[in-house]
Every structure is written in C-alpha cells, then in structure tokens.
Amino acid sequence: MMLRFNPTRVAPVLGFAVRLCCLAITWQLAASFAFAQTPTAEIRLLDGSKVVGTMVEVSLDQVKLETGAGPKSVQIEQIEVIEFPESEASKSPETAAQFSLQDGSSLFIDKYKYVDKKIVTTLTVGAETSIPKRNVSSIVFAGDPVAVQKQIAKVKQDADVVADTLIVFRNEEFNAIEGIVKGLDQASVQFAIEEQSAEVPISKLSALTFFKAGENDFSDPLATCVLSDTSRIRLRGFELTAKQLVLTTLTGDKFNVDFGKVVSIDFNSTTSEPLTSLAPSTNDWEPLLAGQSIVGKLRQLRLARFNQSFSGKPLSLNVPRPAAEVAAGKTRMIERVFESGIAVQGGGRLAWRLNGDYQSLSGLIGFAPEASEFGKVGVRIMVDGKERYSQEHTKNEMTQPQPFDIDLVDGKRMIIEVDYADGRSIGDVVHLVNLTLQK
Numbered sequence: 163m164m165l166r167f168n169p170t171r172v173a174p175v176l177g178f179a180v181r182l183c184c185l186a187i188t189w190q191l192a193a194s195f196a197f198a199q200t201p202t203a204e205i206r207l208l209d210g211s212k213v214v215g216t217m218v219e220v221s222l223d224q225v226k227l228e229t230g231a232g233p234k235s236v237q238i239e240q241i242e243v244i245e246f247p248e249s250e251a252s253k254s255p256e257t258a259a260q261f262s263l264q265d266g267s268s269l270f271i272d273k274y275k276y277v278d279k280k281i282v283t284t285l286t287v288g289a290e291t292s293i294p295k296r297n298v299s300s301i302v303f304a305g306d307p308v309a310v311q312k313q314i315a316k317v318k319q320d321a322d323v324v325a326d327t328l329i330v331f332r333n334e335e336f337n338a339i340e341g342i343v344k345g346l347d348q349a350s351v352q353f354a355i356e357e358q359s360a361e362v363p364i365s366k367l368s369a370l371t372f373f374k375a376g377e378n379d380f381s382d383p384l385a386t387c388v389l390s391d392t393s394r395i396r397l398r399g400f401e402l403t404a405k406q407l408v409l410t411t412l413t414g415d416k417f418n419v420d421f422g423k424v425v426s427i428d429f430n431s432t433t434s435e436p437l438t439s440l441a442p443s444t445n446d447w448e449p450l451l452a453g454q455s456i457v458g459k460l461r462q463l464r465l466a467r468f469n470q471s472f473s474g475k476p477l478s479l480n481v482p483r484p485a486a487e488v489a490a491g492k493t494r495m496i497e498r499v500f501e502s503g504i505a506v507q508g509g510g511r512l513a514w515r516l517n518g519d520y521q522s523l524s525g526l527i528g529f530a531p532e533a534s535e536f537g538k539v540g541v542r543i544m545v546d547g548k549e550r551y552s553q554e555h556t557k558n559e560m561t562q563p564q565p566f567d568i569d570l571v572d573g574k575r576m577i578i579e580v581d582y583a584d585g586r587s588i589g590d591v592v593h594l595v596n597l598t599l600q601k
Contacts, residue, residue, distance in 0.1 A: 203246060259303050312441045406419055508590025536589045
C-alpha cells in the first residue's frame with residue numbers, strides 16, 4: 163500500500179500549527195516582559211547632575227540602572243532624590259482616614275480593621291499590610307487635618323493622659339475622651355471607659371490617638387517616600403521586585419506598592435523639613451484694643467493660617483522684578499507665590515516644641531501683598547526664652563522679602579510673635595515663607 167502526501171491538505175494544517183506556536187511564544191514573551199518591566203527613574207544627584215534609566219536592582223548601598231549608555235551604578239550616598247515621572251496622579255478619597263505612625267510616617271487608608279492587636283489596612287494606593295497598634299500614633303477621620311493634629315499634640319502633651327483618646331468636635335470645640343480601644347473598623351470604634359464600653363460611630367469622631375508610654379527611639383530614616391495619594395513614608399529601607407517596591411518604615415512595617423503609585427524617594431528630606439510640618443503647641447492672637455465679647459468672635463478669624471493667606475489663597479510676597487523688565491516699563495515689584503509658610507496678623511503668637519531635634523531655622527519674611535502700605539510690625543523669634551531674631555518691618559519701606567537664619571541647637575521651645583509696632587493694626591499682616599528646619 164502506498165501512502166501519498168497531499169501538500170494542499172497538510173500545508174494549511176502545518177501553517178495553522180506554526181501560527182499557534184508563534185502566538186503562544188509571543189504571549190509568553192509579552193507576559194514575561196510585562197512582569198519584568200521596571201519603571202523609568204530619574205535620579206538627581208547631590209552635585210546637581212541627573213541619571214535617567216530603568217531600575218534593575220536596589221540595595222542599601224547603591225541603585226543599579228540600565229541607561230541609554232549601558233548599565234550604571236549610583237551610590238545611595240550620592241543621591242538627593244529618585245523621581246518616577248510615569249507615576250499615576252491620584253487623590254485620596256474623602257472617606258480615607260489619615261494614619262500617623264510613631265516614626266512620623268503619614269498614610270491615607272480607606273480600609274482598616276483592628277484584629278488581635280494589629281490594624282489590618284489597605285492604603286488608597288492599594289497596598290495592604292497589618293500595622294501593630296503600638297506603631298500607630300493617631301488616626302484623623304474628619305475635619306481640617308492641621309486643626310485636628312494641633313488638638314492631638316495638645317492632648318499628648320498633657321501629663322495626665324494615660325490612655326487612648328477619642329477626639330470629638332462638639333459645640334465648635336474639641337473634646338477629649340479617654341479610654342481603651344477594643345475594636346476598630348470603618349464604621350465604628352469599640353471603646354472601653356472604666357467598667358463601661360460603647361460603640362462610637364466613626365461619623366461622630368474627628369480623630370483617635372493611641373497612648374504610648376515613654377519616648378520613641380528611632381534611627382534617622384534612609385529616605386522619605388511620597389506616594390501618588392500624598393502619603394509620606396519614612397523609610398528604613400526599600401527593595402525592588404518585578405512589579406513593586408517593597409517599602410519598610412522605621413517602625414518595621416512593610417508595604418508592597420506598585421511602581422505607578424510611587425512619586426519619589428527623597429534622601430534629602432532626612433536632613434530638613436518645613437516648619438509647617440510640625441503642629442504648633444500654641445496658636446493665639448491678642449487684639450490691639452477690644453472688649454472681651456468682641457475678642458471671642460474675632461479670635462478664630464485672626465489666628466495664623468498655614469500654607470494659605472487670610473483670603474484663602476496661596477501665600478505670596480512682592481519681590482523685585484528683573485531689571486530688564488523694569489527698564490521695559492513694567493512695575494518694579496512682582497508677586498511671587500510660595501508653596502508653604504504661615505500668614506500671621508499683628509497680635510499673633512505661635513509656639514512649637516523642638517525637643518532639641520533641629521540645628522537651625524531659615525526663611526523669608528514680608529508683608530502680604532494685599533496689606534495696606536501703612537503696615538508696620540515687630541517680628542520676634544525666641545528660643546528657650548532667648549531672642550534670636552527681632553526686627554521692625556514697614557511695608558512701604560521693604561524693597562524685598564527679609565531673609566533670616568537662626569540657631570536652634572539644643573533648642574526645646576520656639577516662639578514667633580508679631581507685634582503692633584506703631585500702635586495701629588492697619589496693614590499688619592505678614593507672610594513667613596520657605597520656613598525650613600535643618601536637623
């Protein structure tokens with residue numbers, strides 16, 4: 163019997179099989195490539211230069227990249243910041259709670275549940291982890307985070323506080339209720355007060371602060387990682403996997419975060435921080451002349467504002483315009499906007515506890531551009547009762563913002579006061595901007 167080969171029948175079958183095989187290989191390669199793909203990183207070095215490439219390996223000593231010019235290794239000690247330009251912009255949902263850890267990390271979390279002395283959490287960027295209760299300093303559920311953190315700082319400075327504390331905003335005032343947290347989820351807090359217990363809806367709370375005996379003792383962080391939802395994680399270390407960065411906080415908690423959710427890893431943030439990141443222990447205001455009934459109504463309107471002017475706009479100062487533009491007929495001064503700082507009115511007084519953690523404070527002082535030209539104030543900065551800066555400023559005589567740099571070595575407490583220098587309050591509104599604490 164003879165078998166005959168019919169190419170017209172076999173060829174299509176072979177062709178289809180080959181195509182299937184090629185397609186399978188293509189899928190496998192594509193899947194492998196997608197899994198192994200790591201993000202493009204822009205590394206800015208301390209000398210001002212920049213390295214751009216794909217991260218392939220990370221250790222405590224160096225970062226290895228694949229650049230257009232080939233492989234390159236960068237020593238960690240040479241890096242100022244690593245930025246990920248392909249990160250996804252996102253916003254924390256309004257329902258997210260802000261967790262502050264004992265090491266200073268700040269996390270936005272939209273799912274959380276207290277289980278066996280740990281809080282099982284999901285960050286708004288999707289990372290999941292279990293955080294021991296002892297590592298959590300406070301949780302802000304609602305309200306202005308700055309105002310709530312001020313109240314938390316006040317509560318924690320009270321020597322009589324020896325328990326967990328609920329912070330409730332009631333009748334336009336913050337109230338603290340001490341007890342012990344027995345349970346927690348997105349709906350309520352199970353809270354014990356002496357022999358009684360209660361389930362308090364989260365909707366009725368501004369914050370929850372956890373008691374911790376003794377002082378925290380953490381080493382300096384390697385860097386600060388900023389996520390796309392503005393969470394800030396103080397890092398002990400970080401690792402690179404195929405799809406994620408594994409971030410380890412100073413408290414030892416780990417987060418696996420997708421590359422697209424990481425904005426930057428800032429190594430320079432360990433040596434400096436904005437003054438506005440610290441909650442003041444005092445924010446007060448005294449009128450020039452007013453009765454007690456008027457003072458009570460005005461105080462909330464006159465208290466210092468953080469990172470915004472009294473009109474609710476970004477902070478700004480009038481700065482000299484370039485000479486060429488002035489020669490071309492433009493005005494001598496131009497308004498410049500600043501990201502951070504404090505707006506203070508005449509009679510304003512603020513205080514911070516420094517605990518000897520900082521070396522110096524620098525910044526700029528100037529009048530609010532919208533303030534009357536007749537403004538005249540005295541600005542004083544005192545550290546542990548000693549005057550470190552004292553100067554009168556008159557708006558129509560200021561040709562540019564006044565820079566300052568004061569010594570804070572071993573300083574425990576700092577006070578900033580703005581006085582009515584000429585016995586009048588008109589135009590007495592100053593902006594203190596770019597306030598930077600050096601560690």
